[in-house]
Amino acid sequence: MHWAHPEANDAIEERGTEHVVACGISPSGPIHYGNFREVATADLLNRAIQRSEAESDLIWISDDFDPLRKVYPFLPEDFEEHVGKPLSEVPDPDGCHDFYSRHFEEPFLETLPVLGVEPEVKRASEMYASGGYSDAVATALYRTDEIAAIIEEVTGRQLPKGWRPFNPICEECGRFADPAGDEYHCGHGHTGNLSEARGKLPWRVDWPARWKILGVTVEPFGKDHAASGGSYDTGRRIARQVFGYEPPHPVVYEQIGLKGEGEMSSSAGVAVTPRQLLRVMEPELMRFVIASTRPKKHIELDLGHGLPRLYDEVDRAEEAWRNDDPGVEATAFALSTVNDVDEMDLPFSHAVNAVQVDPDDPLKVLRRTHHSDHGPRVEGRLRRARNWVEDYAPESFLFSVQEETPDVELTGEQKRVLEAVAEAVERGGGGDEVQNAIYETGNSLDMALGDAFAAVYRALLGQDDGPRAGPFVAALDRDFVIKRFRDVAGTSDG
RNA sequence: GGGCUCGUAGCUCAGUCCGGCAGAGCAACUGGCUCUUAACCAGUAGGUCGAGGGUUCAAAUCCCUCCGAGCCCGCCA
Secondary structure (H helix, E strand, O other): OOOHHHHHHHHHHHHOOEEEEEEEEOOOOOOOHHHHHHHHHHHHHHHHHHHOOOEEEEEEEEOOOOEOOOOOOOOOHHHHHHOOOEHHHOOOOOOOOOOHHHHHHHHHHHHHHHOOOOOEEEEHHHHHHOOOOHHHHHHHHHOHHHHHHHHHHHHOOOOOOOOOOOEEEOOOOOOEOEEEOOEEEOOOOOEEEHHHOOEEOOHHHHHHHHHHHHOOOEEEEEHHHHOOOOHHHHHHHHHHHOOOOOOOEEEEEOOEEEOOOEEOEOOOOEOOOHHHHOOOOOHHHHHHHHHOOOOOOOEEEOOOOHHHHHHHHHHHHHHHHHOOOOOHHHHHHHOOOOOOOOOOOOOHHHHHHHHHHOOOOHHHHHHHOOOOOOOHHHHHHHHHHHHHHHHOOOHHHOOOOOOOOOOOOOOHHHHHHHHHHHHHHHOOOOHHHHHHHHHHHHHHOOOOHHHHHHHHHHHHHOOOOOOOHHHHHHOOOHHHHHHHHHHHHOOOOO
16 A cells, blocks of 8 residues: 555545645755655645545645745855845845745746646745734734743743744844844844734744644644654644644655765755756656655665666556556556656666767667657657766766777787677677677687677777677667778778 | 654565565576676575564564664754
């Protein structure tokens, strides 16, 4: 059983057949694949609920009314002056959007439909500005003592004197200030009246308030919120006791790490955005990696050696899905589909070879090797293979067919291997025949087979190893191969 | 101090929610084969399921205690 279905069924048992699945992100920096796990998890739950014949909507909330916490490494130093202001009121560091949060939100939101996620988008700044939180703020302030008691009891910490469940924005400098009774004191010396100030609920109160305002019934969140005494612990009690709302069914998920670099974190500089990943991963694969892993399990994304394997895995799952296999892998793929996908027979590793054999026209290579050779999906996979070769492929996957005959020294035996291969190709032989010719010639000459294969790679690539020899030679232009081998072997007519 | 995850074959991990003969891939070994960007086929071997206790006709699986590793919370969100 795939994990999304028991979760969906639990939610339906707890809350009935009408659901709102919520997720959200604080756009304080580039929104990366680790953040996408939250949205993807929410989308998977949303789909699973719908597959169980219940109604469900998906909401994505931008926490763009949170303060800018510090000058992150990717910001200019003079952003110090904006620390403490709401993200929706800080300028765009690159100057291309109206303000800070939009700059990071937009590229992320643009990729969501490509990844098959189309949530209703809400923004905290707009919800506060339009009065959506008015009742909640009034309730929270009226019941300050109860909220304070819950937070102090659950977290075991002591709230300061004059604490209020409201973070006011200083009317003079535009930064969040500390409440002190019915007033607030800004760090820059201004004192104002709390009841007249703009502002927001602190996170631990904001979250439960939002559940009620939006009718949230299911919500995935990171394990940082899930720790004992964390914000879900306080939130569930505040929701029930203060707002009279049953908290959503929680689904806790783990972080995503980049192999060799640690957990993704935009402030630590370890972050790959969905847009960057789309250069090398198909949308279905980006979903599948998340869908096929239980949320509480850590994901370690390996874009190097691991990527061809991931493609093989998702291709297998896709095939199982096409065969109506009821297993988890097929279900994970079913939940990962984005658009109708053409059936295709082109392993990623072969695409990687094809774009290197003939960078100008890899389709020609695919025709020679009898793989799928047309359609948007093939083109997409070739494009991603090319990007992978440029950005992530380990050395051992790289080669380049030398346009000019390389100046290589070969033994007499090796030259006879090349001549034998040339003859096999001349006779119209394919991969098997080429592989055979190398093997048999090498054996009949009583030479080390490694040297026989090395001759082929040296003549074509100028290096001692390369892709599996038979199919590789067969993927090349026939006349080119014959000429090259005879040139190198010194058996050409000219 | 608290929470979560992990601990199962040499390695990487399924299986644990919902108890029912201990599993897969890779590695090893045997045989075959066309040594190839982690080649292919057939077969063999490989285990105190981290430790201990409990529940049960039956425990890798449920409960309790403990050990080890990692992450998170105990500022803000």
